[in-house]
Amino acid sequence: MAEALARGFIAKGVLQAGDITANDPSADRKKVFQSFDANAASSNVEVVENSDIVFLAVKPQFVQPVLKEVREHLTDRHTVVSIAAGKTLSSLLEAAGGDKRIVRVMPNTPCLVGETASAMCLGGRANEEDAEAVRKLFSAVGRIVQVDEKLLSAVTGLSGSGPAYVFLVIEALADGGVRAGLPRDIAVALAAQTVLGSAKMVLDTGKHPGLLKDMVTSPGGTTIAGYHELEKGGVRAGLINAVLAATQRADELSKL
Ligand SMILES: NC(=O)C1=CN([C@@H]2O[C@H](COP(=O)(O)OP(=O)(O)OC[C@H]3O[C@@H](n4cnc5c(N)ncnc54)[C@H](O)[C@@H]3O)[C@@H](O)[C@H]2O)C=CC1
Numbered sequence: 001m002a003e004a005l006a007r008g009f010i011a012k013g014v015l016q017a018g019d020i021t022a023n024d025p026s027a028d029r030k031k032v033f034q035s036f037d038a039n040a041a042s043s044n045v046e047v048v049e050n051s052d053i054v055f056l057a058v059k060p061q062f063v064q065p066v067l068k069e070v071r072e073h074l075t076d077r078h079t080v081v082s083i084a085a086g087k088t089l090s091s092l093l094e095a096a097g098g099d100k101r102i103v104r105v106m107p108n109t110p111c112l113v114g115e116t117a118s119a120m121c122l123g124g125r126a127n128e129e130d131a132e133a134v135r136k137l138f139s140a141v142g143r144i145v146q147v148d149e150k151l152l153s154a155v156t157g158l159s160g161s162g163p164a165y166v167f168l169v170i171e172a173l174a175d176g177g178v179r180a181g182l183p184r185d186i187a188v189a190l191a192a193q194t195v196l197g198s199a200k201m202v203l204d205t206g207k208h209p210g211l212l213k214d215m216v217t218s219p220g221g222t223t224i225a226g227y228h229e230l231e232k233g234g235v236r237a238g239l240i241n242a243v244l245a246a247t248q249r250a251d252e253l254s255k256l
């Protein structure tokens with residue numbers, strides 16, 4: 001995620017590569033950052049010393065140890081942004097010290113292509129200036145909304161994890177095309193463009209997705225024949241349950 005965010009911010013010109021300093025215990029991961037001209041640090045403290053906005057993009061179980069490692073170096077200058085699933089503002093503040101400016105963001109991987117769906121909430125002494133700085137970064141790579149922290153697990157279950165569900169849908173649609181005789185590359189391209197175009201119609205028209213579905217569905221036609229199979233297969237309930245299961249898992253992670 002750190003790489004996807006950094007590459008996205010640079011691609012959209014909201015940061016220069018030289019503005020970014022990253023650390024990772026893995027030498028290979030550091031080389032990835034250097035490959036696009038970001039600075040590699042030799043410690044997390046060095047990252048904090050070189051940055052105004054400090055991103056915490058480690059796995060949830062490493063968030064508290066990393067914050068404790070750098071807390072003495074976090075000053076009034078710093079906005080701390082955690083993207084870790086399930087790590088609450090109160091646990092972040094406890095590890096960082098209560099007087100810090102902390103923002104929780106739940107992004108998703110399409111930030112890499114400038115199309116993230118992200119949500120944020122503010123904690124500690126974080127103020128409107130911090131919110132604006134984070135909004136500026138994430139709006140450059142997609143959309144960001146501000147929500148109450150109690151909704152962040154649901155955001156994680158829907159848009160944080162959601163790209164995986166959509167990739168499954170694209171893969172399965174392409175498999176259907178292959179089963180019906182299309183070459184794989186053409187099937188994947190048509191499936192992905194269909195998802196992209198449909199998503200754009202929802203966002204651009206503001207019309208209810210059910211209404212847009214009805215516009216495709218001719219009486220006695222092809223679409224209703226296919227659509228009936230999706231309902232028989234429980235696709236709708238499967239997607240609802242996926243979001244719910246991931247939301248519950250985010251809640252569980254917040255209690256660990
Ligand atoms: N992958 C995704 O789609 C999303 C992930 N997230 C959150 O982002 C965070 C990172 O997830 P991923 O990027 O998927 O994981 P990842 O495992 O790909 O990246 C984490 C990186 O942290 C490094 N690391 C481990 N210990 C460290 C330390 N002490 N100091 C500095 N770096 C250290 C690891 O070597 C690794 O390169 C997680 O907390 C996850 O909940 C949030 C939204 C979406």
Ligand SMILES: O=C(O)[C@@H]1CCC=N1
Pocket residue numbers: 085156160161
């Ligand atoms: O699977 C995960 O835990 C992370 C959080 C949201 C997306 N990926």
